[in-house]
Amino acid sequence: xxxxxxxxxxxxxxxxxxxxxxxxxxxxxxxxxxxxxxxxxxxxxxxxxxxxxxxxxxxxxxxxxxxxxxxxxxxxxxxxxxxxxxxxxxxxxxxxxxxxxxxxxxxxxxxxxxxxxxxxxxxxxxxxxxxxxxxxxxxxxxxxxxxxxxxxxxxxxxxxxxxxxxxxxxxxxxxxxxxxxxxxxxxxxxxxxxxxxxxxxxxxxxxxxxxxxxxxxxxxxxxxxxxxxxxxxxxxxxxxxxxxxxxxxxxxxxxxxxxxxxxxxxxxxxxxxxxxxxxxxxxxxxxxxxxxxxxxxxxxxxxxxxxxxxxxxxxxxxxxxxxxxxxxxxxxxxxxxxxxxxxxxxxxxxxxxxx
Amino acid sequence: xxxxxxxxxxxxxxxxxxxxxxxxxxxxxxxxxxxxxxxxxxxxxxxxxxxxxxxxxxxxxxxxxxxxxxxxxxxxxxxxxxxxxxxxxxxxxxxxxxxxxxxxxxxxxxxxxx
Numbered sequence: 001x002x003x004x005x006x007x008x009x010x011x012x013x014x015x016x017x018x019x020x021x022x023x024x025x026x027x028x029x030x031x032x033x034x035x036x037x038x039x040x041x042x043x044x045x046x047x048x049x050x051x052x053x054x055x056x057x058x059x060x061x062x063x064x065x066x067x068x069x070x071x072x073x074x075x076x077x078x079x080x081x082x083x084x085x086x087x088x089x090x091x092x093x094x095x096x097x098x099x100x101x102x103x104x105x106x107x108x109x110x111x112x113x114x115x116x117x118x119x120x121x122x123x124x125x126x127x128x129x130x131x132x133x134x135x136x137x138x139x140x141x142x143x144x145x146x147x148x149x150x151x152x153x154x155x156x157x158x159x160x161x162x163x164x165x166x167x168x169x170x171x172x173x174x175x176x177x178x179x180x181x182x183x184x185x186x187x188x189x190x191x192x193x194x195x196x197x198x199x200x201x202x203x204x205x206x207x208x209x210x211x212x213x214x215x216x217x218x219x220x221x222x223x224x225x226x227x228x229x230x231x232x233x234x235x236x237x238x239x240x241x242x243x244x245x246x247x248x249x250x251x252x253x254x255x256x257x258x259x260x261x262x263x264x265x266x267x268x269x270x271x272x273x274x275x276x277x278x279x280x281x282x283x284x285x286x287x288x289x290x291x292x293x294x295x296x297x298x299x300x301x302x303x304x305x306x307x308x309x310x311x312x313x314x315x316x317x318x319x320x321x322x323x324x325x326x327x328x329x330x331x332x333x334x335x336x337x338x339x340x341x342x343x344x345x346x347x348x349x350x351x352x353x354x355x
Numbered sequence: 356x357x358x359x360x361x362x363x364x365x366x367x368x369x370x371x372x373x374x375x376x377x378x379x380x381x382x383x384x385x386x387x388x389x390x391x392x393x394x395x396x397x398x399x400x401x402x403x404x405x406x407x408x409x410x411x412x413x414x415x416x417x418x419x420x421x422x423x424x425x426x427x428x429x430x431x432x433x434x435x436x437x438x439x440x441x442x443x444x445x446x447x448x449x450x451x452x453x454x455x456x457x458x459x460x461x462x463x464x465x466x467x468x469x
Contacts, residue, residue, distance in 0.1 A: 014386075037382075044375055044378065053372045057376075065379065068383050068406055071390065071402060072389055072390030077398050080399055084405065084406065091409050091412070099420055100420070103416060110435050111405075111409075115442045119401075119402060119446065122449060126450065126459055155389035158385055162381050193424075308426065313429055323437065327443050327444055331443040
């Protein structure tokens with residue numbers, strides 16, 4: 001309930017902050033909305049308990065919300081675009097907190113670096129230069145926003161409805177104890193990203209000294225990375241582990257080897273990865289052994305996104321390229337078309353440069 | 356600490372954490388809706404649609420983290436692509452509209468209102 005009250009407060013602040021003909025009060029409205037946003041985040045933080053995201057989430061979230069508020073309410077277009085750059089940067093920070101590093105870079109480079117620069121160029125082109133008698137004037141359309149109250153009511157009603165829906169869904173799912181296990185299981189089903197992780201796990205295990213024909217049946221998709229390997233014969237593998245451990249402890253105590261050194265014993269680096277009790281576990285009808293993997297087996301976000309993009313969605317990638325090409329051609333075609341101008345004084349100039 | 360060992364990727368996102376991120380994404384989207392409906396400057400209106408894209412992208416990434424899937428991130432790549440294409444088209448149209456009426460006011464085209 002408190003959440004809805006704070007939303008209403010934010011709505012009121014937003015409505016006051018939108019550009020109006022009667023000056024004054026807008027700073028107060030913006031401050032009110034910012035306070036409402038801060039209080040909302042604080043409420044979320046207090047309600048969360050031990051599961052709450054790190055402090056940086058709240059910092060980035062507050063910056064993103066405050067900057068997007070200023071985008072919407074600032075009367076000058078250039079400042080609105082610059083505040084939007086700030087929103088993009090805060091959003092990129094939130095992406096990093098969610099582990100999507102590639103998209104952080106992509107967002108900053110593409111959005112802040114290309115799209116918004118284009119916006120700024122067009123704003124510069126389309127805004128009149130200040131003349132003698134109107135030095136600091138704003139465009140008429142920036143002074144008064146149209147039906148601010150209705151717009152704010154609609155927007156915040158949407159936000160309130162979706163927030164209510166989400167909080168109900170969240171409460172229902174939090175009660176499901178098996179959801180965590182189901183998520184892990186669902187994530188480890190034969191996807192290209194998981195196939196990449198399994199391949200890296202297999203290479204790491206072979207490097208550590210496991211036999212070449214070890215087969216990785218499953219890997220947990222998050223840290224600590226555990227692999228479930230299926231050797232050719234579970235009983236043989238168990239025996240191999242015991243013999244290797246005996247040989248290793250014999251070597252550690254500098255005792256003479258009681259039996260001839262066999263080449264297929266597992267080295268110490270492989271033994272370190274096995275749990276103390278190397279017993280086979282039943283997984284999906286197979287006998288597997290649990291192994292803990294070295295830390296560098298985790299695929300970086302760029303690797304994983306690249307694999308997902310190219311293995312699962314190659315057609316969409318091609319279509320995106322075609323879309324960009326079409327947009328570029330269409331923009332060039334649009335910009336070349338001569339337009340009937342309202343001002344007669346400019347007509348000779350326009351006729352001259354029309355193709 | 357390499358990227359692969361970043362703490363962000365090392366743990367599951369809980370339902371409460373997901374709700375936090377989705378709330379921020381929804382708030383950005385709602386602010387975009389408010390701006391789109393209330394501002395009259397054409398460029399600011401398109402900037403608010405870009406703000407809505409940001410909200411949608413953040414929601415996608417949050418879900419991608421929650422389900423330990425990378426489909427959401429791949430979709431955000433395409434959202435960025437579409438946003439770039441849409442920005443190019445929208446700005447070309449705004450330039451043309453500005454040339455026609457010498458103003459960026461959306462109400463200058465209100466004669467189209469039925």
